[in-house]
Amino acid sequence: MICVFVQLRCSPGRTYEVADAIYDREFVSELYSTSGEYDLLMKVYIPEGQDIGHFVNERIRDIPHVDRSLTTLTFKAF
Numbered sequence: 001m002i003c004v005f006v007q008l009r010c011s012p013g014r015t016y017e018v019a020d021a022i023y024d025r026e027f028v029s030e031l032y033s034t035s036g037e038y039d040l041l042m043k044v045y046i047p048e049g050q051d052i053g054h055f056v057n058e059r060i061r062d063i064p065h066v067d068r069s070l071t072t073l074t075f076k077a078f
Contacts, residue, residue, distance in 0.1 A: 001045040004052060005049035006060060007038035007070040015039045021063045
């Protein structure tokens with residue numbers, strides 16, 4: 001499994017609604033509210049060999065009120 005972090009910017013006032021929609025889909029390992037440019041930070045594990053772009057587009061980007069996403073790939077935990 002590949003650990004991927006995805007930050008989400010939500011429409012104003014819709015962060016909790018987006019967080020609920022993410023939990024309803026049951027694919028996230030951890031989900032945090034954050035300060036700064038993005039509203040949510042989620043940690044997901046994607047099967048080795050699965051296209052990360054497709055995963056983000058199919059599972060995340062179609063959630064209403066997600067305005068922007070930023071995906072960070074990981075290589076090694078220390």
